[in-house]
Amino acid sequence: MALEYRAWQQGDDLELLQLWGGPESAAAEQFRGSFRTPSDEPWNRCITVVDQGVPVAAGCVYGAALHPDRLWCYVEVAEDHRRAGIGSTLLTMLQHEAGASPSGVARRPLRSKVTPGTTGAAFAAATGFTALQRSRLVVVGPGALAAPAFDDAAGPQLEEAATGSVELTRALATFYESVHTWDRADLSLGRAQQLFLADTSGAGGAIVLRDRPKADGGAIAAFAVSYTQARTDDPADVLLGYDTTLAPQEQQAAVATLIAMLVHQYPIQLEVDDSMEALVAVVEPLLATGAARLGGPETLVVATA
Numbered sequence: 019m020a021l022e023y024r025a026w027q028q029g030d031d032l033e034l035l036q037l038w039g040g041p042e043s044a045a046a047e048q049f050r051g052s053f054r055t056p057s058d059e060p061w062n063r064c065i066t067v068v069d070q071g072v073p074v075a076a077g078c079v080y081g082a083a084l085h086p087d088r089l090w091c092y093v094e095v096a097e098d099h100r101r102a103g104i105g106s107t108l109l110t111m112l113q114h115e116a117g118a119s120p121s122g123v124a125r126r127p128l129r130s131k132v133t134p135g136t137t138g139a140a141f142a143a144a145t146g147f148t149a150l151q152r153s154r155l156v157v158v159g160p161g162a163l164a165a166p167a168f169d170d171a172a173g174p175q176l177e178e179a180a181t182g183s184v185e186l187t188r189a190l191a192t193f194y195e196s197v198h199t200w201d202r203a204d205l206s207l208g209r210a211q212q213l214f215l216a217d218t219s220g221a222g223g224a225i226v227l228r229d230r231p232k233a234d235g236g237a238i239a240a241f242a243v244s245y246t247q248a249r250t251d252d253p254a255d256v257l258l259g260y261d262t263t264l265a266p267q268e269q270q271a272a273v274a275t276l277i278a279m280l281v282h283q284y285p286i287q288l289e290v291d292d293s294m295e296a297l298v299a300v301v302e303p304l305l306a307t308g309a310a311r312l313g314g315p316e317t318l319v320v321a322t323a
Contacts, residue, residue: 026064155313269296
């Protein structure tokens with residue numbers, strides 16, 4: 019009996035999850051939450067594959083205002099229906115849908131996230147996706163770097179920052195855009211505040227490192243935003259950014275200083291993209307010596323040409 023390819027319907031997720039079981043990666047778990055009935059605002063198209071009345075596979079493609087040049091996509095097929103061309107057919111259909119997205123571009127490139135060594139990564143490689151970026155969760159242990167002294171009143175200064183600060187929001191937006199040239203970001207100050215610093219984002223507090231006192235015109239050389247509300251022995255989730263217009267050695271010095279202050283007593287967990295060159299330069303030696311460790315499998319952002 020022929021398979022049926024139709025638009026996603028309410029309740030498909032409940033039936034599919036019974037066949038799919040647990041997600042094979044954090045990326046797969048995240049994408050599973052993207053399945054919904056097709057809509058134009060926000061734009062998405064989701065397709066379900068049905069075998070004799072039972073959903074066995076699905077795929078989705080949708081836009082992201084933050085990264086406008088590519089569309090996110092995801093395909094998952096029940097294990098007993100794999101290697102039968104269902105995934106490839108779904109991907110072709112999603113590419114066709116992408117061509118009719120509101121951008122007006124005839125053929126929109128697609129992107130996705132995969133974990134190396136999974137079936138999702140193998141499928142992406144087999145269908146022409148190539149890696150754009152690698153992302154890792156890095157846990158830095160207490161005392162991994164010696165805490166610096168701030169004795170010079172005219173030198174670098176560490177201070178708390180309000181998460182509603184326009185200065186901090188601007189620094190975060192500028193950093194985010196500069197380390198995402200590989201997948202252009204369009205991050206307004208309002209959007210940056212909403213996504214990363216508002217109460218709804220989970221931001222619990224922030225500190226900044228200035229190159230000199232603010233009263234003397236000191237600018238933010240690095241910043242850290244915590245998404246863990248209370249200190250525990252578990253690593254606090256921290257977004258760490260820095261001024262990418264500084265010289266590379268100055269960027270690394272600012273990053274190392276801020277990390278040293280953050281891990282003086284407690285561990286932290288950082289999301290480190292390879293494009294965050296100064297952050298990578300600081301954490302790689304810590305990983306090599308065991309002062310830091312990976313917090314889970316790495317993730318690759320992959321895309322079509």
